Amino acid sequence: MKKFIRLFVSFVMTVSFVSLSSTLVDASVxxxxxxxxxxxxQLGKSGFIDxxxxxxxxxxxxxxxxxxxxxSHKYTANVYTGYTNNSGTLSFSSNSANDPSLKIKLRNIVQPKAQTVTVPAxxxxxxxxxxxxxxxxFKGFLMGGIAVTPAKGEKTQTTVSSNGTLLKNKFVQGMGIVIRQDKNSKMQPNFKVRTVVPFANATxxxxxxxANLQNYVKGYNASIDAKATVTRRPDDHKFKKTAxxxxxxxAPNSNFDYMIDWGKTPLQAGDYHLRIKLVSNDKTKSWVVNKDFTISDADAAKYNKLSGIKPNYMWLWxxxxxxxxxxxLGLGIYFGRRNQKNNN
Structure with a gap:
């Protein structure tokens, strides 16, 4: 429960926009x-709404x-449904919750979904x-939060980086929300792998x-360690990749992409097996999920090329x-024999 509290208390973030990209920075400014x-x-004075x-x-x-x-300043407060970002952590900074198992969105049971207020100096x-x-x-939790930003029209703070780049800072701060019907609920997550597909990063x-890892129930655990292992099928003990x-x-009823980097090894077509083991920080809960998958010749060639690996045609030469x-040699033997026959 302490980790649960710390997660929501720490969910105060600032988004710094540089050109068209965004980077998380310290919200204390x-x-x-x-x-x-x-x-x-309210269930306890925990620093978030529960x-x-x-x-x-x-x-x-x-x-x-x-x-x-x-x-004085104007601020806009939006209520969002919780989702899982690609770092594997619960987030509610945007309207990004979209999972096949998500039947009740927190945003849809709240009115109004957004409002703007003026706060005096x-x-x-x-x-x-x-x-x-x-x-x-329902059993378990509906989770999300209130994301508060300076309203449209408010001047953004600007700073200049060490290399002279002008940064326009837009601050986003959040307040977590947990809703349940059973106040004693301690429902844990449960996992499965939906898909496994190749990826490449040219940069x-x-x-x-x-691997698209899904928590398909309304359960939640604030701190889980995970290890993914990929091997080749049938049992090829020489090949192993871990992450x-x-x-x-x-977040409950959400999914995210768990990345397993091949390192310097090119992708090779073939059949593979993925195993992900997850263990709660207190070692009281554990989960194991397995998934077989296949990489085709076309995908191997495509993603190797996208990642900067040039095709090796040495074998062809x-x-x-x-x-x-x-x-x-064949022509030499043929003409040699023919000449010998003519001489005879």
Missing amino acids: GNYGLKPVYGDN IYGDPGSTHTIATTVINKDTK GGMVDVKFQVQIPVQK LKQRGVK TMSAISP ILIAILVILLV
């Missing part, structure tokens, strides 16, 4: 902050926006939302496979050279 407003059905309720009941949730600047304003607990009964000259991830926390030598 922002001029505003968030504080949870605890209701009667409520329970009977099916069909309606509850108010709120976060306080604190303006630390010397002038040095002041604070509560941003309130109405949550209707789903009528259908980093990387190639390998990505580890630490302290991942996949060697074969041509051998054929030429055999042809010359």
